[in-house]
Amino acid sequence: xxxxxxxxxxxxxxxxxxxxxxxxxxxxxxxxxxxxxxxxxxxxxxxxxxxxxxxxxxxxxxxxxxxxxxxxxxxxxxxxxxxxxxxxxxxxxxxxxxxxxxxxxxxxxxxxxxxxxxxxxxxxxxxxxxxxxxxxxxxxxxxxxxxxxxxxxxxxxxxxxxxxxxxxxxxxxxxxxxxxxxxxxxxxxxxxxxxxxxxxxxxxxxxxxxxxxxxxxxxxxxxxxxxxxxxxxxxxxxxxxxxxxxxxxxxxxxxxxxxxxxxxxxxxxxxxxxxxxxxxxxxxxxxxxxxxxxxxxxxxxxxxxxxxxxxxxxxxxxxxxxxxxxxxxxxxxxxxxxxxxxxxxxxxxxxxxxxxxxxxxxxxxxxxxxxxxxxxxxxxxxxxxxxxxxxxxxxxxxxxxxxxxxxxxxxxxxxxxxxxxxxxx
Amino acid sequence: xxxxxxxxxxxxxxxxxxxxxxxxxxxxxxxxxxxxxxxxxxxxxxxxxxxxxxxxxxxxxxxxxxxxxxxxxxxxxxxxxxxxxxxxxxxxxxxxxxxxxxxxxxxxxxxxxxxxxxxxxxxxxxxxxxxxxxxxxxxxxxxxxxxxxxxxxxxxxxxxxxxxxxxxxxxxxxxxxxxxxxxxxxxxxxxxxxxxxxxxxxxxxxxxxxxxxxxxxxxxxxxxxxxxxxxxxxxxxxxxxxxxxxxxxxxxxxxxxxxxxxxxxxxxxx
Numbered sequence: 001x002x003x004x005x006x007x008x009x010x011x012x013x014x015x016x017x018x019x020x021x022x023x024x025x026x027x028x029x030x031x032x033x034x035x036x037x038x039x040x041x042x043x044x045x046x047x048x049x050x051x052x053x054x055x056x057x058x059x060x061x062x063x064x065x066x067x068x069x070x071x072x073x074x075x076x077x078x079x080x081x082x083x084x085x086x087x088x089x090x091x092x093x094x095x096x097x098x099x100x101x102x103x104x105x106x107x108x109x110x111x112x113x114x115x116x117x118x119x120x121x122x123x124x125x126x127x128x129x130x131x132x133x134x135x136x137x138x139x140x141x142x143x144x145x146x147x148x149x150x151x152x153x154x155x156x157x158x159x160x161x162x163x164x165x166x167x168x169x170x171x172x173x174x175x176x177x178x179x180x181x182x183x184x185x186x187x188x189x190x191x192x193x194x195x196x197x198x199x200x201x202x203x204x205x206x207x208x209x210x211x212x213x214x215x216x217x218x219x220x221x222x223x224x225x226x227x228x229x230x231x232x233x234x235x236x237x238x239x240x241x242x243x244x245x246x247x248x249x250x251x252x253x254x255x256x257x258x259x260x261x262x263x264x265x266x267x268x269x270x271x272x273x274x275x276x277x278x279x280x281x282x283x284x285x286x287x288x289x290x291x292x293x294x295x296x297x298x299x300x301x302x303x304x305x306x307x308x309x310x311x312x313x314x315x316x317x318x319x320x321x322x323x324x325x326x327x328x329x330x331x332x333x334x335x336x337x338x339x340x341x342x343x344x345x346x347x348x349x350x351x352x353x354x355x356x357x358x359x360x361x362x363x364x365x366x367x368x369x370x371x372x373x374x375x376x377x378x379x380x381x382x383x384x385x386x387x388x389x390x391x392x393x394x395x396x397x398x399x400x401x402x403x404x405x406x407x408x409x410x411x412x413x414x415x416x417x418x419x420x421x422x423x424x425x
Numbered sequence: 426x427x428x429x430x431x432x433x434x435x436x437x438x439x440x441x442x443x444x445x446x447x448x449x450x451x452x453x454x455x456x457x458x459x460x461x462x463x464x465x466x467x468x469x470x471x472x473x474x475x476x477x478x479x480x481x482x483x484x485x486x487x488x489x490x491x492x493x494x495x496x497x498x499x500x501x502x503x504x505x506x507x508x509x510x511x512x513x514x515x516x517x518x519x520x521x522x523x524x525x526x527x528x529x530x531x532x533x534x535x536x537x538x539x540x541x542x543x544x545x546x547x548x549x550x551x552x553x554x555x556x557x558x559x560x561x562x563x564x565x566x567x568x569x570x571x572x573x574x575x576x577x578x579x580x581x582x583x584x585x586x587x588x589x590x591x592x593x594x595x596x597x598x599x600x601x602x603x604x605x606x607x608x609x610x611x612x613x614x615x616x617x618x619x620x621x622x623x624x625x626x627x628x629x630x631x632x633x634x635x636x637x638x639x640x641x642x643x644x645x646x647x648x649x650x651x652x653x654x655x656x657x658x659x660x661x662x663x664x665x666x667x668x669x670x671x672x673x674x675x676x677x678x679x680x681x682x683x684x685x686x687x688x689x690x691x692x693x694x695x
Contacts, residue, residue: 086619089629092667093678096617103616160630163677197664236683236694237663243686245600254600254661254688266659270599279452304457305573305657306484309650311457312657330658344658398490402477406486408576422576425485 030153037156040087041146047081048139051105052132059122059129067121071113078106089160094169097176104184124183131179135172142168193387196350198238204261212242215262216255219294222339223248223269232259241265258349264294267343273309274336280304280311286338287313287331296329296348310334310341319354322379322391326352354381357391359413364395367411371400382410384419392419448523449516454507458484459573466507468526469519470495472540480526480538483573572649578656582622586610586652589626591644592634594691601688602648604662606655608693611666618666662686665693 054077058070082102085095105128112121145168146156164173186194195201207215209230217224226248233241240259246252253269278286284301291299296315302323303314310332317327327350332342364374375396384390391413398406410420454462463482470476475498476491489505496503499514507515525544529536535549572583586606594605612618612625619625627635634640644652662668668691669679682694 083619083624086624086628091678092630095628099618100616231686233663233686234684234692237685238695239663241663252599256661256663265663266661268600268603268654268659268661277452280455280458281453303575305575306457306459307572307653308646314658332654332657342654342659344660346660347658396486398486404478404487404490406490424576425483425487 031151034151034153034156037089038146040084041143044081044084044088045139045143047077047084048132048136051077051081051102052129052136055105055125055129055132059125062118064116064118067116067118068113071109071121074109075106075113078102078109082106091160091164091167091169091173093164094167094173094176097173097180100180101176101183104180108184128179128183131175131183135175135179138172138175142172187386189387193383196352199258199260199350200239201351202239202258202260202263202349204258204263206240206259207257207262209242212244212257212259212262215257215264216244216246219255219264219343220267220340223251226251263345263349264343265346265349267340268332269339269341271334271341273334276336278335278338280306283311283333283335283338284313286340287311287315287333290331290340290343291315291329294343294345296345299329299348302328306335309336317348317351319381322381323394324352324354324381326350326381326383326389352381352389354389357414359391360416362393362411362416364397367416368397373398373400375406379413380410382419384412384417390414390419396424448521449507449512453509454484454512456484456486456489456505457573462507463488464526464530465521465523466492466512466515468521468538469515471538472519472521473515474539480530480536481571482530483571485573572653574653574656583649583652583656585622585626586655587644587649588640588642589632589634590651591642591648592639593632594689595642595645595648597689597691599647599651600661601691602651603654603659604665604688604691604693605668606652607660607662608665608668610655611660611662611664615666661688662693664695666695668693 051074054070054073058067058074061067061070079102082099085098085102088095090098108121108124108128112118164170209232212230213228216228223246226246229245231243231245233239233243242257242259244255244257246254251269251271253267255267256265257263258265284304288301291297298319299315299317300323301313302316302325303312305312313331313333315329315331317324327348329348330342330344331340333339334341364377368374375398376394377396378394380392380394381389382392382394392410393413395409395411396406397409398404406424408420408422408424409418411418448465450462452458452462454466460482463484464480466484467476467478467480467482467488470488470491471480473495475495476488478487478491492507492511493503493505495501495515496505496511499518501511501514520540522538522544526536526538529548537547538544539547571580574580574583586609589609590602590606594602597605609622609625613620613622619628626632626640630636632640663685665685667679667682669676670690671692672690674680679694684692684694686693
């Protein structure tokens with residue numbers, strides 16, 4: 001009995017020491033997280049104040065250089081604050097609205113700097129400045145408690161876990177939502193882009209569930225005897241579609257088919273892949289055959305990448321002599337037998353409207369630095385950062401060094417604005 | 426007798442294979458290709474001093490330009506494609522220490538394969554991640570984790586995505602795993618979210634797997650494949666920005682989001 005009590009006492013002491021150590025570690029971690037969040041909160045508050053002041057200052061100037069300095073600061077500070085917001089444990093809703101608002105201010109500053117139109121900037125920022133003033137005050141009220149607390153992390157986490165409506169950020173959340181809509185309404189190009197993404201331009205007649213299954217079997221005759229389950233997209237979906245799930249032996253997958261017209265949006269098939277490997281030509285031929293059969297005949301291969309089990313190809317629509325990059329179809333083909341494992345035709349279905357645009361040829365020797373080697377030049381259509389579809393020249397250029405640094409440079413064919421640069425590995 | 430000799434000669438001709446190379450497969454190797462043939466191509470080009478990049482089995486622009494330079498120097502058709510004639514010329518003019526190269530890749534070492542320099546002097550040991558690239562896989566590819574990705578994506582991106590997919594959705598169907606990766610990529614395009622994959626995944630309160638530490642589990646090949654498909658453009662979520670498990674979700678707010686579809690246990694929404 002005495003021994004048992006003795007042993008029990010030792011166990012209790014060990015458990016006590018373990019609990020004490022664990023608690024101490026937990027406190028240390030909580031303090032570190034608390035310090036990190038407080039720091040980010042203080043940063044965000046300082047940046048908000050600086051952003052508000054700089055926007056007000058920017059409205060003083062008509063002079064191009066003076067305005068440029070202010071716009072540059074606005075662009076930088078709004079991005080910094082956006083980063084600080086993303087690192088805070090705010091409710092997703094509040095964080096999203098803040099990031100959108102700050103992102104739009106940053107974009108506006110960038111555009112104003114390139115357009116050099118002080119009047120337009122002032123006109124837009126008069127409203128934003130007033131709203132930012134209101135938001136700054138609300139932010140101070142909402143975050144005051146965080147600085148006044150006594151270092152008790154549980155109070156912090158309690159505040160961060162409540163729904164927005166019950167949190168100190170409730171008013172701010174409502175205001176941010178409203179200011180996002182009033183201060184930065186969608187431009188015509190953005191609105192068109194949104195409509196395109198939501199397949200608003202698709203005018204075909206709706207098909208039934210049975211017709212969707214028939215379409216599926218038509219696209220993929222090799223698995224037409226699969227066990228199929230079809231569900232319809234939820235009512236809130238931007239575009240209605242049929243979600244076809246199938247199982248055939250070890251083959252499991254899905255296909256999404258639009259209700260309007262029965263177009264295939266995407267398809268993926270998962271199955272074990274054997275060690276056999278077909279040649280690149282055979283695999284490409286399989287992809288090309290499928291593309292022809294599925295009605296994507298106006299496309300050509302623009303990208304090919306081999307990986308462990310499959311090749312990924314990108315086929316792009318060609319109009320006259322230009323490739324329309326936003327209208328591409330992605331195809332995944334098994335390396336062992338050339339079976340189509342995946343199709344992604346979402347972008348192709350969105351189909352771009354191509355407007356006439358003039359061209360001014362570029363002398364690449366003048367455009368690029370000395371020694372830059374140009375491998376290829378193509379005409380393409382692509383979207384610029386304002387969501388306008390533009391006819392561009394796509395050039396593959398490399399630096400004259402022994403590492404062969406290679407870049408894809410996209411230049412607007414009319415105004416010679418550099419639309420995109422990608423480093424190619 | 427004459428007929429017998431002719432027959433023997435004819436038969437022996439059937440067994441004579443045109444000498445292409447000692448190790449290259451019969452495949453034509455070109456930009457976009459991946460695997461052992463590309464490793465050999467890069468190693469041989471490096472042996473001759475044409476290729477100065479990493480020997481990683483990925484036929485990208487670095488390999489392409491090096492091959493063209495080689496073809497130009499050796500009087501071959503300059504097309505950047507390693508066909509029969511090019512491979513033969515390479516084999517006849519260079520050496521390839523397959524064991525050395527494969528071993529270094531397996532160990533994750535940084536190394537080169539230049540001719541005229543002792544191989545032991547061309548290794549910087551301990552510079553790589555042996556577990557990430559060392560599992561010689563069944564398809565004979567250079568690395569189990571290394572993948573060819575579209576421009577603007579890195580190996581780090583796919584690793585993070587695969588971790589997120591495995592931590593969040595390893596019990597889900599493949600479609601559901603690709604959809605989780607696609608949601609992260611959709612956030613990348615949305616003005617409401619941070620600007621990098623890492624910031625999106627580690628945004629406070631964004632993903633349960635980050636909060637409960639499951640993000641740090643080692644992803645399986647299926648999760649990596651799902652991440653790769655999402656990076657290549659597949660989006661079974663149909664443009665979703667959020668998803669939740671209706672059986673476990675505690676947020677009232679998430680139920681207010683417009684819903685798109687359900688895959689496995691997850692409802693995907695805007």
